[in-house]
Amino acid sequence: MYKDSFFIPFKEHHDSIIIDATQSKSYTYEEVYSQIEGIAAGIEALQLAKHSIVVIYGYKNAFKSLLLFFSCLKCDLIPFLVETGGLSKITDLKFNALIAEAAVTDSIVENATAQKVNDAYVYYNLHDDIYIGDENDLLVVSSSGTTAGTPKKILLGKQQTIANIASNREAMAITKDDVTLVLLPVSYSYGLIAQFLTHFFTGAKIVLGERLLGILQLPQLFQKHQITNVFMTPLLARLILYYYQKIPKIKNNLRFMTMGGDKPHLPTFQNVFRLFSCSIYSTYGLAEAGPRVATCKYTDVPEQDSEACIGLVNPGITLRVAHTEKYQDKYNDTPIGYLQIESPSIYLGYIRGNVLDKPASNAVLTTKDIVVKKDNRYFILGREGDFIEYKDRIIWFNSLSDELYHAPEVLKVSIRKDSEDRMEIGVFHRNKINVPEVEQALKDKYDLHAGDHYDLKLIEFNNTYYK
Incomplete structure (x- = not known):
């Protein structure tokens, strides 16, 4: 059919x-x-x-x-x-x-x-x-x-x-x-x-x-x-x-x-x-x-300090926050947790070898995206674990990346961290990158210093990525 x-x-x-x-x-x-x-x-x-x-x-x-x-x-x-x-x-x-x-x-x-x-x-x-x-x-x-x-x-x-x-x-x-x-x-x-x-x-x-x-x-x-x-x-x-x-x-x-x-x-x-x-x-x-x-x-450019709202939920789909206490003290009384999706389009499962590993539910999917809900709108902070804690605050990799995309030569940013919250920031680029300018941007906005808090890794972009 x-x-x-x-x-x-x-x-x-x-x-x-x-x-x-x-x-x-x-x-x-x-x-x-x-x-x-x-x-x-x-x-x-x-x-x-x-x-x-x-x-x-x-x-x-x-x-x-x-x-x-x-x-x-x-x-x-x-x-x-x-x-x-x-x-x-x-x-x-x-x-x-x-x-x-x-x-x-x-x-x-x-x-x-x-x-x-x-x-x-x-x-x-x-x-x-x-x-x-x-x-x-x-x-x-x-x-x-x-x-x-x-x-x-x-x-x-x-x-x-x-x-x-x-x-x-x-x-x-x-x-x-x-x-x-x-x-x-x-x-x-x-x-x-x-x-x-x-x-x-x-x-x-x-x-x-x-x-x-x-x-x-x-x-x-x-x-x-x-x-x-x-x-x-x-x-x-x-x-x-x-x-x-x-x-x-x-x-x-x-x-x-x-x-x-x-x-x-x-x-x-x-x-x-x-x-x-x-x-x-x-x-x-x-x-x-x-x-x-x-x-x-x-229909117009978002304001400079606007947060990334995921927008209107598509027809037939429902979203909710699966609450977690992990971040609650950092965000006061704002509902925060994993984004949960109720949809008629949930995947059938992951295939491993010749076996289908089916999801726990064929109607509801709990993602690894951490979101806050404000005024009935959902804002994604980042993927679970994609942050560092510094000076009593959480710095999400999503917001950190914003500071690196101002240069047109920067095409993709990939951030990882070790157990000590020290980051490796991979910058995929074309042409030369002004490294001091990048380091200064992170210092001005977050008080993060190269060598102390992160290592910058420059990678020549080779067209093998699409996202």
């Missing part, structure tokens, strides 16, 4: 358009579906076990990835889109097959059966004891694109994802008249579900770009396709700001931009408003919750 829902838009909106901007090719939804049927027939001939996992690996072209994604769904398989270089992070998963754009030499396929299907290299019979799910299993996503070590494998359901898509459409009033530019990888739940599938189900025009090339071609893409919205992570926004720091404004017809996947930070907000002059939706969510949960619409 729910499987068919993912193919209805191809017929319902048969004359809507998907554009592969990297190849300068345009297809109607009907033409895309025809390609999917051809690919699915080749995969079906392999007689892979129904509801087993197929890894779609190393495709840089989003359009090709999506053709394979839908082809797997059509064959009752569970797709898992994995970026180039990510094979080492899926060795803990008992998947059934791997589809790649180029021949794979990794040891993970050394005992597999290999076959060409259309232009794809397919390796199957990889494991004897593969994971077998059921008809509601939709896809697998990784817990984070930036997690060190082996990320968790999150299983999302068809029914749950359809509910999240409907919630997204209503929260941002997305219509068939919208034209969305996809620069985020479709292996990322925010790019695939929140952006692509939400617009696909609406029958909107979808322009698939490639992240770095798309950034460099942004003015041309805006003008050529009359783009009405772009979904961004704060890192993607800062990459755009870096390349256009000498441009006062990019001409556009944007109805809105979104920033999700991480806290946007005030300097990023300010500069995005300057460059695009359009509304910004700051979105909160996580893959385990569907992924979209709440939306905060900004």
Whole structure:
């Protein structure tokens, strides 16, 4: 039943358009579906076990990835889109097959059966004891694109994802008249579900770009396709700001931009408003919750000392604070604790090997985000443990990072601490960083001194991150 829902838009909106901007090719939804049927027939001939996992690996072209994604769904398989270089992070998963754009030499396929299907290299019979799910299993996503070590494998359901898509459409009033530019990888739940599938189900025009090339071609893409919205992570926004720091404004017809996947930070907000002059939706969510949960619409630049409210809760979702005494004395009588999400879009579980570790509840998720509730609004302080205690106060890494994002060369900040609350602040950057300026900012705002309270680690940004 729910499987068919993912193919209805191809017929319902048969004359809507998907554009592969990297190849300068345009297809109607009907033409895309025809390609999917051809690919699915080749995969079906392999007689892979129904509801087993197929890894779609190393495709840089989003359009090709999506053709394979839908082809797997059509064959009752569970797709898992994995970026180039990510094979080492899926060795803990008992998947059934791997589809790649180029021949794979990794040891993970050394005992597999290999076959060409259309232009794809397919390796199957990889494991004897593969994971077998059921008809509601939709896809697998990784817990984070930036997690060190082996990320968790999150299983999302068809029914749950359809509910999240409907919630997204209503929260941002997305219509068939919208034209969305996809620069985020479709292996990322925010790019695939929140952006692509939400617009696909609406029958909107979808322009698939490639992240770095798309950034460099942004003015041309805006003008050529009359783009009405772009979904961004704060890192993607800062990459755009870096390349256009000498441009006062990019001409556009944007109805809105979104920033999700991480806290946007005030300097990023300010500069995005300057460059695009359009509304910004700051979105909160996580893959385990569907992924979209709440939306905060900004029509003007937030005030200098404003706190980051997560905004209006998306339709069909309820939030609450799971109270904890740990921080209560630092915040007087303000309700503080873990953010709890009640949603019809909760994940099905984490897959470890061939076993599904189901969540404690299929309706309520307790996150690791610490929030305070004021005037019936929720404000995220940071992740559990992401703070230091200094001079009888808590300094959250989120607020600390705000001081580092003023320089356009700073693209990403990563903060860790040891048992003594001494921090390692990793600054991913382009071009030279003015280290004394960074150190002075932390000294002025927090009285934190380099060497005593933290070590600064400068890391040349290499385009492997998207959030």
